Amino acid sequence: xxxxxxxxxxxxxxxxxxxxxxxxxxxxxxxxxxxxxxxxxxxxxxxxxxxxxxxxxxxxxxxxxxxxxxxxxxxxxxxxxxxxxxxxxxxxxxxxxxxxxxxxxxxxxxxxxxxxxxxxxxxxxxxxxxxxxxxxxxxxxxxxxxxxxxxxxxxxxxxxxxxxxxxxxxxxxxxxxxxxxxxxxxxxxxxxxxxxxx
Numbered sequence: 234x235x236x237x238x239x240x241x242x243x244x245x246x247x248x249x250x251x252x253x254x255x256x257x258x259x260x261x262x263x264x265x266x267x268x269x270x271x272x273x274x275x276x277x278x279x280x281x282x283x284x285x286x287x288x289x290x291x292x293x294x295x296x297x298x299x300x301x302x303x304x305x306x307x308x309x310x311x312x313x314x315x316x317x318x319x320x321x322x323x324x325x326x327x328x329x330x331x332x333x334x335x336x337x338x339x340x341x342x343x344x345x346x347x348x349x350x351x352x353x354x355x356x357x358x359x360x361x362x363x364x365x366x367x368x369x370x371x372x373x374x375x376x377x378x379x380x381x382x383x384x385x386x387x388x389x390x391x392x393x394x395x396x397x398x399x400x401x402x403x404x405x406x407x408x409x410x411x412x413x414x415x416x417x418x419x420x421x422x423x424x425x426x427x428x429x430x431x
Contacts (some may be wrong), residue, residue, distance in 0.1 A: 249280075271339065305349040314356055325427075329363070334395075335367075339369025339370070352364070366419055371415075377412065403427070406428075
């Protein structure tokens with residue numbers, strides 16, 4: 234704007250329009266930075282006993298309710314024993330929402346029979362694991378090590394912040410987040426595990 238103004242190529246209306254757009258984008262960028270700082274801040278989160286199957290069902294209802302033509306989301310609860318997870322339910326639900334949305338995005342261009350996704354919840358040693366399984370095209374081998382790096386994205390309109398924020402949340406709960414290609418089918422499996430507490 235300054236260069237064009239110096240050369241005399243800008244009308245007052247064009248300066249106003251350009252400045253408004255610059256201010257709008259600066260505010261948007263500021264909002265993104267604020268959200269990153271909020272999640273990066275080491276705060277004491279609420280830790281309560283949570284029902285991971287219940288959180289998965291709520292996340293499923295929320296995200297399916299937002300879509301006109303939502304694919305089927307099948308929740309398979311294989312939990313056994315009396316493992317109790319202590320967590321900030323809202324944060325874990327945010328992780329689930331992000332993983333479900335990513336899985337739906339991965340499935341979007343597939344034939345209708347491959348657009349459904351599955352959430353598997355199971356006991357794993359002294360932990361509970363949640364797997365979000367899609368039937369999309371999968372990822373290239375060289376992309377896998379970068380999945381949880383900030384600003385790395387495979388989506389044309391992605392910011393590359395969803396998975397790093399999810400990783401921060403899960404690790405703050407003493408858990409682990411990982412991804413691997415499906416063994417016997419196309420697509421990916423994104424998983425996280427959280428420790429059991431007495």
